[in-house]
Amino acid sequence: MTDQPFRLLPRVTEANEHFWRGGADGELRFLRCQACQTFIHPPQPVCPQCLGRQLAPEAVSGRALVATFTWNHQAWIPGEATPYSIAIVEIEEQPDVRLTTNIVNCDEATLRIGLRVRVVFEERDGVYFPLFEPAETRE
Amino acid sequence: MSLRLDRKASITGIGQSQIGRRIHRDPLELTLDACLAAIEDAGLSREDIDGIATYPGNMAVPAGFSGAGVTEVHDALRLHLNWFCGGPEAPGQLGSVINACAAVATGLAKHVLCFRTVHEASAQGKGGRSPIMPGGGGGGGKPPKAPGMMQWNLPFRAYSAANWIALFAQRHFHEYGTTREQMAQIALNARKNAAQNPNAIYRDPMTLDDYLSARMISTPFCLFDCDVPADGSTAIIVSASDAARDLRKAPLYVESVGSALRGRPSWDQFDDLTTMAVRDAGKMLWEGTDLKPDDVDVAELYDGFSFIAMAWLEALGFCAVGESGPFIEGGERIARDGSLPLNTQGGQLSAGRLHGYGMLHEACTQLWGEGDARQVPGSPEVAVAAAGGGPLGGCLLLCRA
Numbered sequence: 001m002t003d004q005p006f007r008l009l010p011r012v013t014e015a016n017e018h019f020w021r022g023g024a025d026g027e028l029r030f031l032r033c034q035a036c037q038t039f040i041h042p043p044q045p046v047c048p049q050c051l052g053r054q055l056a057p058e059a060v061s062g063r064a065l066v067a068t069f070t071w072n073h074q075a076w077i078p079g080e081a082t083p084y085s086i087a088i089v090e091i092e093e094q095p096d097v098r099l100t101t102n103i104v105n106c107d108e109a110t111l112r113i114g115l116r117v118r119v120v121f122e123e124r125d126g127v128y129f130p131l132f133e134p135a136e137t138r139e
Numbered sequence: 140m141s142l143r144l145d146r147k148a149s150i151t152g153i154g155q156s157q158i159g160r161r162i163h164r165d166p167l168e169l170t171l172d173a174c175l176a177a178i179e180d181a182g183l184s185r186e187d188i189d190g191i192a193t194y195p196g197n198m199a200v201p202a203g204f205s206g207a208g209v210t211e212v213h214d215a216l217r218l219h220l221n222w223f224c225g226g227p228e229a230p231g232q233l234g235s236v237i238n239a240c241a242a243v244a245t246g247l248a249k250h251v252l253c254f255r256t257v258h259e260a261s262a263q264g265k266g267g268r269s270p271i272m273p274g275g276g277g278g279g280g281k282p283p284k285a286p287g288m289m290q291w292n293l294p295f296r297a298y299s300a301a302n303w304i305a306l307f308a309q310r311h312f313h314e315y316g317t318t319r320e321q322m323a324q325i326a327l328n329a330r331k332n333a334a335q336n337p338n339a340i341y342r343d344p345m346t347l348d349d350y351l352s353a354r355m356i357s358t359p360f361c362l363f364d365c366d367v368p369a370d371g372s373t374a375i376i377v378s379a380s381d382a383a384r385d386l387r388k389a390p391l392y393v394e395s396v397g398s399a400l401r402g403r404p405s406w407d408q409f410d411d412l413t414t415m416a417v418r419d420a421g422k423m424l425w426e427g428t429d430l431k432p433d434d435v436d437v438a439e440l441y442d443g444f445s446f447i448a449m450a451w452l453e454a455l456g457f458c459a460v461g462e463s464g465p466f467i468e469g470g471e472r473i474a475r476d477g478s479l480p481l482n483t484q485g486g487q488l489s490a491g492r493l494h495g496y497g498m499l500h501e502a503c504t505q506l507w508g509e510g511d512a513r514q515v516p517g518s519p520e521v522a523v524a525a526a527g528g529g530p531l532g533g534c535l536l537l538c539r540a
Contacts, residue, residue, distance in 0.1 A: 008282060010290035041408070042291060068313070068412055070305035073355040076298040086297045086357075088306055088407050100292045100306075100407045113313045129294055 005084070006077055009127050015043050018057030023121030023128020027059035030097060039094045062119035064089035064132055067098060069111055085111055089132055105133040142395075142427040148240035149383040149390035150537065151250070151376045152181025153503045158338050158371035158491050159260070166206030166258040169372040171215055174252055177374035182387025183250055189221040190248030192239040192377070194232045194255055194495070196225035203262025206372060212254065222248040230398040230420060231441075231527025232495030233535060237396045239377040240535075249382045253375045255496035259368035292406060301365055301444060303406045304528055305357040308446035310412040312359060314461065317449075319359055321464035323350045325445035325481075326363045326488050328473050333485025335475075335513035340367050340491040364445040369491030373500045389540050391506050394521075395427035397534040404530045414450060414460065417525070417532035421454025424523070424534050432456040435536075436519030437505045438479055439498035442486040447528035452481075455523060455534070480505075480515040495526025499535065506539050 012020045019041075022029035031040040035052035039060070046053060069087035084102060091097040103111055104120065117132035154176025156169040178185055197208025209225040212218075222242045229235055232255055239251035285293040297303060311317050327350065333339035345363065353361040383390035397420035402409045409416060425431070432455060440451035449463035457479055458466035467473055473481035484490045484501040491497070502522040504510050525534035 005296065006282075007296065008285045008293045010294055011284045011286065016290070042288070068306045068310035070302055070309055070360075071355070071358040072296065072302055074299070074301070074357065076296075080296075083355075084296060086295060086302050086306070088412065096408070096410070098407050100297055101295050113310065127294075131295075 003081070004122060004124070005080060007124055007129060009125060012127060019043065020127050022057070022059065023123065023130060026121070028062045028119045028130050029057040029059050030091070031055045032058040039091070039097045041097045060091055060093045063092040063135060064099070064117050064119070065092070065095070066103065066111070066113055066115040066117060068113055069103065071108065087111070087132070089117060099130060102131045103133065104131050110134055142423065144240060144244055144393055144395065144427065146392045146394065147244035147380050148393040149378050149380045150393065150503055151378040151383050151386050151388065151390050152177045152179070152183065153376070153500050154178070154180055154374045155338070155500060156372040158340070158369055158493065160340060160367070160369060161260045162370045163261045164370065166256050166370070166372070167211050167215065169258070169370065170207040170212060170254055170256040173256070173372035173374040174212060174216065174254055177252065177376050180387070181250070181376040181378070183376065185216050185218060187250050188216070188218050188252045190239060190242055190251030191218070191220060191223040191225070192235040192242070192251055192253045193225040194229055194235040195227035198227065203257060203259035203368070206256025206258050207254070212252070222251070230400060230533035231531040233499060233524065233526040233533040234398060236375060236377060236499060236535065237398050237533055240393050240396060243377055243379040246379070249379050251377045253377055254372060255494055256372035257492060257494050258370040259492065260370045263368055288405070299357070300529065301357045301360055304444045304446060305360050307412055307415055307450070308359055308444070311446065311461070314413055315464060317464035319351065320347065321468050322359070322364065322445050322449065323347055324467040324470040324473065325442055325448045325486070326350055328470050329442060329482050329486035329488040329490070332475060332483050332513055333489035336484050336490055339485040339489055340369060341489045360444060360446070363488065366443045366487035366492040367489070369493060371491060371493050373493050373496035375496065375499055375503070388507060391503055391537045391539060393535055394430060394538045395424050395536040397421055397424035397532070399423035400530065400532070406529050409530065414454065415528055415532065416530045417447070417450050417454040417527060420525070420527070420532035420534050421451065421456065424536055425456060428536060430521065430536065434521050435479065435523050436517065437483060437502065437515050437522045438481050439483065439502045439522065439524045440481060441495055441498055441526040441528060442482055442488050443492065443528055445488065448482065448486070450528065451525045454532070455525065475513065475515050483510060483513050483515060498526055499524040502537055506537060
């Protein structure tokens with residue numbers, strides 16, 4: 001990725017840094033309930049499934065499925081290159097954990113709902129944005 | 140648990156300010172214009188108003204999103220309030236009106252002044268529709284950081300609700316074979332109705348070719364799938380029904396409301412990526428009444444983006460889930476003389492983004508027979524008004540007495 005676009009940075013805190021800095025180790029991490037094994041996103045102090053409090057960040061495989069996407073054509077920030085894709089992906093380990101993200105290294109003919117993708121990280125100021133690229137070759 | 144309002148809440152008056160693009164008037168003055176018009180329309184005086192409800196309350200950003208909060212209106216009119224409520228955490232923009240219904244139904248207030256003011260057209264200036272950005276997107280210095288829940292979409296360049304809603308629309312297209320030609324009918328119908336509304340912003344005829352050749356904003360949305368930022372204020376008076384009987388106009392009973400959000404309150408974690416939260420609000424509306432979708436004579440359904448009106452058609456049971464595309468195909472069914480006249484003032488797509496309140500204002504206008512050239516035939520008795528998309532959704536079913 002040579003042409004890195006402007007990205008708003010999140011406010012990194014103790015509660016979310018496992019997510020925003022996991023890419024430093026090449027890992028996509030989510031909080032996981034140690035009692036019932038539910039992945040939790042966005043992070044919160046109590047497991048929404050079993051109300052357990054023993055939560056710890058764990059890496060997932062980084063594999064995901066495109067649940068939906070859009071090609072954005074509007075330059076919301078003056079001078080931005082368009083179009084670019086925005087997608088919601090479902091994490092392979094637990095599909096109800098979703099991320100809004102960008103699909104990179106992917107043209108309009110390739111991007112579709114159901115496309116298998118894998119995480120790649122784009123770093124800015126110590127924040128690692130989890131983006132996704134196609135994990136399959138086109139037939 | 141009973142979800143019934145038992146007709147204890149009524150709408151007794153409506154008012155609107157000047158509406159337009161970049162009219163550069165003090166948004167509080169627009170608000171007061173609308174509020175005073177609504178109070179007069181009800182045959183009340185400001186001494187009678189003992190409640191205020193508004194959405195989203197006082198907010199500095201995004202620019203122009205909120206024209207006035209509770210406090211300014213309270214003080215400007217020197218009201219003596221028993222109950223008031225304003226804020227963004229509500230079942231959509233009309234959640235504020237639903238709050239008012241609950242307040243009068245429980246006796247906490249008698250006549251509640253509800254309002255919504257936008258001045259996005261002036262505030263956004265020449266730049267066109269602005270993204271959802273903390274700090275309004277402009278100014279110098281370091282860019283702000285994406286706050287709270289916004290950290291999960293803004294860093295991925297999903298700056299606008301156009302992007303967030305487009306994601307739902309695309310999934311709907313994928314699952315149900317919905318097409319842009321079908322979705323176009325929401326925009327074309329709105330434009331046709333706007334031609335009959337002297338206060339609408341865009342009134343020139345629009346063809347399917349115009350629609351299909353418009354520039355894309357965020358697939359599958361083109362420019363004409365996105366509502367037009369406006370300046371303007373709308374006010375609605377919600378009265379306790381037992382205090383509504385001897386006023387200037389026949390009260391419109393609030394037969395039922397939909398305020399439910401049973402899935403996750405999130406743009407991307409909601410369980411169903413085709414329905415959005417409006418699914419739950421629509422379902423609840425019919426849990427509170429014996430009336431059925433067939434009884435509705437006119438529907439004013441939020442069209443901040445065209446797809447949202449389709450989602451509301453499904454949520455409210457006017458067609459099955461997934462079938463809003465075929466339902467609106469050709470446009471006859473939703474035309475002013477069709478079986479379900481839709482967005483008769485021109486919707487937000489053509490009449491202007493009055494952010495939900497315009498839909499309720501129009502529902503009342505139609506029930507009172509005040510639609511002039513755009514009045515639907517047959518003296519409508521039952522109307523539904525709905526607002527919100529994504530994790531926001533609230534709706535009201537209104538009946539003439």
